[in-house]
Amino acid sequence: MGKEGRALPIVIVGHVDHGKSTLIGRLLYDTDCLPADKYSEIQKSSEMLGRIVEFAFVMDCLEEERSRGITIDTTQTFFRTSKRRYVIIDAPGHKEFLKNMITGTSQAEAALLIIDAFEGIRDQTKRHAYILGMLGLKQICVVLNKIDLVDYSEDKFLELKTDITEFLNKLNVRPTFVLPISAIHGDNVANPSEKLSWFDGPTVLQALDTFHDLKIEEKPLRFPVQDSYQIDGKKILVGRIESGHLTKGESLYLLPGKKKVVVKSIQKFLEEGVNMAHFEESVGICLEGRHRIKRGQILTADLSSTISDKVKANIFWMAPMGYRTGETLLFRCVTQEVPCQIEKIYRKFDPASMELTEKDASSIQSAEVADILIQLEKKVVVDPFNEIPEMGRFVLEREGRPVAGGIIL
Amino acid sequence: MDHLTRLENKSIYIIREAYYQFKDIAMLWSVGKDSTTLLWLCRKAFFGHIPFPIIHIDTSYKFPEMYRFRDERAKEWNLHLLIGRNEEKLLGGMGPDQGSKLDCCNELKTNALKMVIKKYNLKAILLGIRRDEHGIRAKERYFSPRDSQFKWDYENQPAELWDQYQSMVEEEEHFRIHPILHFTELDVWSYVKREGLPIVPLYFSKEGKRFRSIGCVPCCSPIDSNAQTIDEIVEEIRTSKTSERAGRAQDKENIYTMQKLRALGYM
Numbered sequence: 240m241g242k243e244g245r246a247l248p249i250v251i252v253g254h255v256d257h258g259k260s261t262l263i264g265r266l267l268y269d270t271d272c273l274p275a276d277k278y279s280e281i282q283k284s285s286e287m288l289g290r291i292v293e294f295a296f297v298m299d300c301l302e303e304e305r306s307r308g309i310t311i312d313t314t315q316t317f318f319r320t321s322k323r324r325y326v327i328i329d330a331p332g333h334k335e336f337l338k339n340m341i342t343g344t345s346q347a348e349a350a351l352l353i354i355d356a357f358e359g360i361r362d363q364t365k366r367h368a369y370i371l372g373m374l375g376l377k378q379i380c381v382v383l384n385k386i387d388l389v390d391y392s393e394d395k396f397l398e399l400k401t402d403i404t405e406f407l408n409k410l411n412v413r414p415t416f417v418l419p420i421s422a423i424h425g426d427n428v429a430n431p432s433e434k435l436s437w438f439d440g441p442t443v444l445q446a447l448d449t450f451h452d453l454k455i456e457e458k459p460l461r462f463p464v465q466d467s468y469q470i471d472g473k474k475i476l477v478g479r480i481e482s483g484h485l486t487k488g489e490s491l492y493l494l495p496g497k498k499k500v501v502v503k504s505i506q507k508f509l510e511e512g513v514n515m516a517h518f519e520e521s522v523g524i525c526l527e528g529r530h531r532i533k534r535g536q537i538l539t540a541d542l543s544s545t546i547s548d549k550v551k552a553n554i555f556w557m558a559p560m561g562y563r564t565g566e567t568l569l570f571r572c573v574t575q576e577v578p579c580q581i582e583k584i585y586r587k588f589d590p591a592s593m594e595l596t597e598k599d600a601s602s603i604q605s606a607e608v609a610d611i612l613i614q615l616e617k618k619v620v621v622d623p624f625n626e627i628p629e630m631g632r633f634v635l636e637r638e639g640r641p642v643a644g645g646i647i648l
Numbered sequence: 649m650d651h652l653t654r655l656e657n658k659s660i661y662i663i664r665e666a667y668y669q670f671k672d673i674a675m676l677w678s679v680g681k682d683s684t685t686l687l688w689l690c691r692k693a694f695f696g697h698i699p700f701p702i703i704h705i706d707t708s709y710k711f712p713e714m715y716r717f718r719d720e721r722a723k724e725w726n727l728h729l730l731i732g733r734n735e736e737k738l739l740g741g742m743g744p745d746q747g748s749k750l751d752c753c754n755e756l757k758t759n760a761l762k763m764v765i766k767k768y769n770l771k772a773i774l775l776g777i778r779r780d781e782h783g784i785r786a787k788e789r790y791f792s793p794r795d796s797q798f799k800w801d802y803e804n805q806p807a808e809l810w811d812q813y814q815s816m817v818e819e820e821e822h823f824r825i826h827p828i829l830h831f832t833e834l835d836v837w838s839y840v841k842r843e844g845l846p847i848v849p850l851y852f853s854k855e856g857k858r859f860r861s862i863g864c865v866p867c868c869s870p871i872d873s874n875a876q877t878i879d880e881i882v883e884e885i886r887t888s889k890t891s892e893r894a895g896r897a898q899d900k901e902n903i904y905t906m907q908k909l910r911a912l913g914y915m
Contacts, residue, residue, distance in 0.1 A: 246651075248834075314780075316780070342808045342809060345808075345810050371874045459854055470697055508691060508692040519649055520653075520657050521661045523695065632810055633812075636816075639816020641809065
C-alpha cells in the first residue's frame, strides 16, 4: 500500500505508420503489462482481419482504427517497469488528427519521437517535433524504428542520427537519446538485441527510466479564482494554486485591480486549522473583510505578472477552418475567459515545410503556427510560459470549440 | 504532494469546473467503488454540501447489497438522490435473457438515463469512468459532448489542452464529465483505503469468491479470490493477469460491443 508511485506521462508522437501504436503494444507485452484476456482479444480481432497479431490493437481499439490500420484519437494506457509506472499517451500521426496529438502532448512530461528508419523524417515528424519544442518538453527520446528494414545497419543509423539531431536542434529540441529499434520484432525495446550488438546505448525502457518527474521549483503565488461558494454562512473562494504556496494570514494582491486582501483561513473538507496550501492543491479560502470577487481574478503574492489587454504569443492553429483578421475569439487562460481578436500576425509558417510562409499575414491556416499580438476586451493577468507555464499557456475558442493553443512569450 | 493527493486535487478541480460551467448538472452513481470515489470527491469539492442531485440508474437487477448501501449512504451523506428506471421496459419484462445483452443495457441503462436527463433538463452529468478500464474509455476526454441522440462522435472529439475544458453546449446537447478518468483501478483502491471510504461488501471475498467489478446480478461473475481486505485486493490486482472487466458479460458478447454501447450513449 502507498507504494504506487506517480505514473510519468509520456507521449508517443511521429509520422503516420512509423509505428507508434506498435511500439506501445510491444512495450506492454514485453513488460508483462498486457492482461491475458486482452491479448487473446487482440489475437481474435487480428485473425478476423486476416493479420498476424497486431500489437497496435492494444491502443487502436476502435473498429474503424483496426480495419483502416490507423490511430484516430489519442489514448492512454499504463505500464510499469521495475523502476516505476508510466502513462503512455498515444497520439495519432495524421495531419487531420493534429488536435488529438496536441491534446495528448499537453498532458505529457516526456516524449518518444518515433521515426521510420527506412522513410526518414516526414511532414508529421516535423510538425510533432515543433509542437514538442513549443510546449516545452525537454525529456525527449528519439527512436529510429524499423531498423530491421535497413538490415540493422550501423552506418545507416549513424547517418540518420546526424540528420535528425541537426534538424531537431534547429527547432530547439535536444533529444536526450537517439535509439535504433524494431518495435515489431522487439529489438532494443525492452531487451537489447543481438542484431544490434554494435549499439552500446540503452534500450527504450532503460532510456525512459532515466527520465524524471518535473521538478517543482518555488515560484511566486498564483491563485486564480475558480468560483465562489456560500457555505454555512461563509463565503469561500475556491481555486487551484497554479504556482507557489499560500499561507493563512498572508497579505495578497487581487489582480488585475491590485487590491490588497488578507487570507483569513484556508478551507478543506474535514480538515481543521489548515495553515498552508501548496502548488497544485485545489482549496478554498476565506478573506478578511468583504470583497466583490469573481471567477477569473487572480490572487498573487507579488506584482511580477503582466497585467495587460495586449498579449504577445506564439500559437498553433488546430481547427480545419483557419483565422481571418477581424474575427472574435475567446481567450482562456487558467480561469480567465475574455473575448479577443488577433490584432497582428507578425509571422507564420508551416512546421512541415519549415519555411516562413508570410510576414504580416492576414490569416492563419490549419496546422500553421504564428507569432501574434492579441487584443483583449479587458485586462488579463499572465506570465511568460518559460517562467510560470500554468499562467503562460492558453486556448483560443471559436463558438465554444477550441481552435488554437498558445504560449505567452 | 503524493500521488493520490495529486489525483484527488485534479478531480476536485474538474468537478468545480463542471459545476461552474453547467448549473444543470447531476452525478451518476452506480454504487460501485469508482462512482462512490467520485461521490466522495464531490463531497470534498463542495465541503460536504453537494449542490446537485445524485442519480442512480436502477435496472432492478442490481445486487441487494447495492440497494442497501445506496440507501444508507444517501441518508448518512444527506444526498439528493434521484432514481432513474425505464419502467415501461421493466413492465414488459426486459432482461438480459430477452434479446441481446446489448439491448438490455441499452434499454435499462442508456435509455433510463436519457429519460432522467430529459426530465430534469440536465446539461451535464458527472461519471466515474476511468481510462484503464477499457480501450474505448481510454480515448475519452474529461469533458465529452453528446448530441441529442446521446451519440458520441468519437472520431471527432474536441481538443482538450492542459486544463481548459470545452464548455459550450448546443441546444439539445449535453456533456459527460469524467473527473476520475486519470485514476487506475489500483489508485481507486488505494484512495478508498486512505480515505476510509465505505464500500459495497461484494468486493470482498466470501467462500473463495469476490466481485472485482459490480453491476447487474445476471451479468456479473465473481472471480476466484481470497482477498478479504483492501490490502489483499491491492496485492491481488497488482499481480493479476486478467483485466478488471473480465467478469462483465456485456464486454464479451462481441469485441466491439463496448464501442457500440458507448457510441449509443452507454456509461
